[in-house]
Amino acid sequence: GENVEQHPSTLSVQEGDSAVIKCTYSDSASNYFPWYKQELGKGPQLIIDIRSNVGEKKDQRIAVTLNKTAKHFSLHITETQPEDSAVYFCAATPYDKIIFGKGTRLHILP
Amino acid sequence: GAGVSQTPSNKVTEKGKYVELRCDPISGHTALYWYRQSLGQGPEFLIYFQGTGAADDSGLPNDRFFAVRPEGSVSTLKIQRTERGDSAVYLCASSLADWNEQFFGPGTRLTVL
Numbered sequence: 001g002e003n004v005e006q007h008p009s010t011l012s013v014q015e016g017d018s019a020v021i022k023c024t025y026s027d028s029a030s031n032y033f034p035w036y037k038q039e040l041g042k043g044p045q046l047i048i049d050i051r052s053n054v055g056e057k058k059d060q061r062i063a064v065t066l067n068k069t070a071k072h073f074s075l076h077i078t079e080t081q082p083e084d085s086a087v088y089f090c091a092a093t094p095y096d097k098i099i100f101g102k103g104t105r106l107h108i109l110p
Numbered sequence: 111g112a113g114v115s116q117t118p119s120n121k122v123t124e125k126g127k128y129v130e131l132r133c134d135p136i137s138g139h140t141a142l143y144w145y146r147q148s149l150g151q152g153p154e155f156l157i158y159f160q161g162t163g164a165a166d167d168s169g170l171p172n173d174r175f176f177a178v179r180p181e182g183s184v185s186t187l188k189i190q191r192t193e194r195g196d197s198a199v200y201l202c203a204s205s206l207a208d209w210n211e212q213f214f215g216p217g218t219r220l221t222v223l
Contacts, residue, residue, distance in 0.1 A: 001177075006152075032210070043201055043214030044153065089152045097166075098212070100152030103119070 002027040002094045006101030014109050019080055021104045023090035024072045030092040033066060033073050038087045038103070047088075048075070080108050112136075114118060116202050116216035118155055121222045123192055131187040131218045135204030142185050153201050157211040159185060192222045 003026040003047040013082050025033075036044035040077040050057045051071065052062045059106045061080075077084055085108045090101045115134040123129050124173040135142050140161055146152035155169040159179045167177070174192075179185040189196055199219050 004152075017136050032209070041216070043203075043216050045214065046211055049211065086185075091152075097155060100154070102150070 001100040002030060002097065004090060004092050006090050006104055007095060008104060009102065010105040010107070012109055013080055015080055015082060017080055019077045019084070019106055021088055021090065022072060022104075023074070023077045023092075023101050024070075025099075026071065026093040027060040027092070027094040028071065029094040031050075032093040033082045034091050034093075034098075035064060035075050036089045036091065036100075037089055038089065042061050058088070077106075082108050082110070084108050112201055114204055114213055116200075116215040116218050119216065120221075122223065124223050125192060125194060127142075127192050127222075129192060129220065131189075131200050131220070133185045133187070133202030133215060135183065135185070135202070137183075137203035137214055139206055139213075140182070141205045141207065142179060143203045143205075144185070144187050145203065147199045147217070148202055149198075153198060156187070156200075168194045169215075176211050192220075194222050196220060197222045 006023045034049040035047050037047045038044045046079050048059050048062050048064050050066050063080045064078045087103045087105050089103045117132045142159040142181045144156040144183045157167040157177050158165050174190045177187045199217040202219045203214045207213045
């Protein structure tokens with residue numbers, strides 16, 4: 001079955017700097033890759049997604065890249081702000097499942 | 111409502127008891143999903159409904175877990191003979207189309223003593 005690995009598990013960056021979170025997946029059938037942000041006590045919230053026919057997608061300060069050959073995808077957050085502090089999850093969707101990574105706790109330092 | 115709602119927000123029960131967790135999806139969303147999230151982990155798929163029927167229940171850990179969605183809207187996750195290992199946050203999500211943009215509720219934190 002699909003296996004999603006996510007790194008790092010914890011990331012601290014200075015406010016204003018960029019943050020990068022990386023994920024790998026194992027099942028080449030995966031064709032949809034969402035990223036979720038989860039704040040304390042809340043459910044995950046979709047922040048950006050990418051499909052397998054696209055290599056990069058950007059939405060304001062957030063961008064995601066996908067390398068199908070290498071089976072990895074990354075989240076990039078630029079000009080980080082205090083409200084970006086949260087846990088971020090990548091996910092891959094092979095056929096009729098969605099498999100999440102274990103999450104990255106992002107700390108934005110003042 | 112504007113989003114997915116779940117009740118109760120917190121549930122504390124004793125080992126061996128029966129619990130029901132409720133999910134109200136976004137109006138018009140035909141697909142509904144249940145996940146379980148343990149501390150420090152990502153959500154783990156349990157079951158997926160398309161309309162009233164369970165399209166995939168392969169994530170349910172054992173036969174103590176059961177879910178229904180009788181009218182294609184509200185869903186209830188039922189856990190019989192609860193065990194301490196069932197303690198987790200149970201998340202519900204809904205979407206307009208299968209396995210696309212899913213909107214999550216705030217979750218129910220279940221604690222089994």
